[in-house]
Amino acid sequence: MADDLGDEWWESQPAAAGSPGVLAANANSSDALCGPSKTWIWTELNQRASSLQKPSGDEEGRDTEMMQQDTAPVPEPSQETKQPMECFLTQAKETKEETRKTKKWKKKKISEILAKSEPKPGTPGDLQQLIKDHYSGSRSVIELEELNLPDSCFLKANDLTHSLSSYLKEICPKWVKLRKTHSEKKSVLMLIMCSSAVRALELIRSLTAFKGDAKVMKLFAKHIKVREQVKFLENRVIHLGVGTPGRIKELVKQDGLNLNPLKFLVFDWNWRDQKLRRMMDIPEIRKEVFELLDMGVFSLCKSESLKLGLF
Known part of the structure; x- marks a missing residue:
C-alpha cells in the first residue's frame, strides 16, 4: 500500500494540532508556505496549542474554589456549654424543698388545734x-x-x-x-x-x-x-x-x-x-x-x- 502511494505515508499524515512535532514542522516549513495562507495556518495552530495547554476560565475558577474549601480552617466548637434552663430547674427544686421543710417544721397555732378538736377542761x-x-x-x-x-x-x-x-x-x-x-x-x-x-x-x-x-x-x-x-x-x-x-x-x-x-x-x-x-x-x-x-x-x-x- 505504501508502494502505491509513492510517498512515505507518515510524512503526509496530519498530526495533532498541539503536538510539538506539528509546531516544529510548521516552523521548518515556514519558508515553503507563502502569502495569507501561511499566516492563517500559523495563527490557527497557536490558538489550538494554547487551548490544549491552558485550562479554561471556568475550570480554573472551580479548581480555586476546591483548593479554598480544602484549605479552609475548620471552625472550632464553641466553648460555651452552659444550660441556663437546667440551672433554673435545679433552683426551682431547691426552693420547693425549702418550702416543704418550712411547712413541715411550722408550729401550729392554737386556733388550728382547737378547730380540729374540742377544748378540753383543765x-x-x-x-x-x-x-x-x-x-x-x-x-x-x-x-x-x-x-x-x-x-x-x-x-x-x-x-x-x-x-x-x-x-x-x-x-x-x-x-x-x-x-x-x-x-x-x-x-x-x-x-x-x-x-x-x-x-x-x-x-x-x-x-x-x-x-x-x-x-x-x-x-x-x-x-x-x-x-x-x-x-x-x-x-x-x-x-x-x-x-x-x-x-x-x-x-x-x-x-x-x-x-x-x-x-x-x-x-x-x-x-x-x-x-x-x-x-x-x-x-x-x-x-x-x-x-x-x-x-x-x-x-x-x-x-x-x-x-x-x-x-
Whole structure:
C-alpha cells in the first residue's frame, strides 16, 4: 500500500494540532508556505496549542474554589456549654424543698388545734405536769418529789358547764358560814387568780349570785397602787379577792396579805383571751404563778388547810 502511494505515508499524515512535532514542522516549513495562507495556518495552530495547554476560565475558577474549601480552617466548637434552663430547674427544686421543710417544721397555732378538736377542761394532772416541767431544770429529783401535791388538796374541776357562781357554790357549799366567822384583817378566805385586770372585772361581776354580803377586793395593778391596797387590807376585813398573780405576789412580799387564813385558791384555768391563750399559756403569767406558789402555797396544800380549784 505504501508502494502505491509513492510517498512515505507518515510524512503526509496530519498530526495533532498541539503536538510539538506539528509546531516544529510548521516552523521548518515556514519558508515553503507563502502569502495569507501561511499566516492563517500559523495563527490557527497557536490558538489550538494554547487551548490544549491552558485550562479554561471556568475550570480554573472551580479548581480555586476546591483548593479554598480544602484549605479552609475548620471552625472550632464553641466553648460555651452552659444550660441556663437546667440551672433554673435545679433552683426551682431547691426552693420547693425549702418550702416543704418550712411547712413541715411550722408550729401550729392554737386556733388550728382547737378547730380540729374540742377544748378540753383543765384537770389536776395538768397543773401537776406544769409544776414538774417548770422546776425540772432547777430542782433535784428529791425536791421534785416534794413538790408533788396530794390529790386531796384538789377540788372538783370545772367541766365547762358551770358559771363562776355555780362552780363556787359546788366546791364551797358552806361559804355563808365561813364568811360570818372570818374577822382577820390583811387576809382573805378565797383568792381567784386570772390573767388580766379586764378579766378580773368580768369575774367580779359574775360573783353576784355567790358572794352575798361578802366583801370583794380588786387585786390587780391597773390604776391602783400597792400602798393603797396594803392600807385597805389593814383597815378592813376582806372575804374574797380577785386579781392577777403578779399583784397578789407583790402584796404577799410587802406583808400586806397573809396567806395562812386562805382556804380556797381558784385558777381561772379554762378561759381564753383574744389570742385563744389560757392564763397558764402566757409565759409571764405562768412564771408569776409559780413564784406565788413558792411563797407558802405548797406547804399549805400539803397541810391540807388550802384547797385548789380549776375553773
